[in-house]
Amino acid sequence: MRAVVQRVMQASVSVGDELVSSIGRGLCVLIGVSRDDTPKDMEYIVRKILNLRVFDDDQEKRWAHSVKDKNYEILCVSQFTLYSVLKGNKPDFHQSMAAEQSQAFYEEFLQQMRKAYQPDKIKDGRFGAYMQVSIQNDGPVTIQLESPVQQQKSKPEKAKAARQQKWEKKSGASNTAEEPADAKMEQVTEQLSQTST
Incomplete structure (x- = not known):
């Protein structure tokens, strides 16, 4: 799994003219699911998102608190394009999990997020829809997360790219x-x- 975590002052997701979800201060997280992901990858990403220290404390000490510590909201957005591979200038998405499987996997991810935090603090876009995502990035702060399986997979790819x-x-x-x-x-x-x- 891959996650792009953005610290935000506010964020929202719309589909057409319909506002699907919105949050105030917290995190907007783009989630990518690969065809090789397992529940262990999911567990790792859930834990990292909820415990990532990207917020200041009351004395303005930086990188001191997590979203849970601050009792903020999280807006999750499914994003299969996080597993794009460029073939020339055209992106290819064969590393992404197939749509039906990934929807079930993503919904389970949301359930795990709600179990590990407060259910009403976890908001979502609309899986598979053409969405408009609006954020007000705070900082800006953007952190990329990758589950261990994907980190291991990317090592040979990086080595191949370096040789090339x-x-x-x-x-x-x-x-x-x-x-x-x-x-x-x-x-x-x-x-x-x-x-x-």
Whole structure:
């Protein structure tokens, strides 16, 4: 699971002309569910959101209190695009959990949030709908969270990206998807021939 946590003065979700949910001071959390997520990922994200210390105390000491400590509200918004992978300039969402599964998973996540906190403090958008999300970010403060399973998965991906970047730097090849493969190969071949002469 992935969560983008934003500290807000206020936030709301609308679908068309209908106001679905709104909160005052608290957190607006975008939630992404991957096809590999398990209840352990959910448990981790719930715990982190509720205990994340992003609020000041009464003496204005920073990073001192959680949303629970302050008795603030949380607006959760499902966001499958958090698992986008770029293919050139077009996002691909194959890493996101399928819609039917992810809806059940997301609804269970909301239940766990309500069990761990005060049910009336947890607000929601509308799953699968085209929403307009309005926030007044406080700070701004935006924190990205990722469950341990996803952290482990991202390590090989980061290593692969680092190797690709190193190769491109060494060879001078461009990584733009729009450039034809033949053009890339010609560029590399030309550079290699220049270094050998």
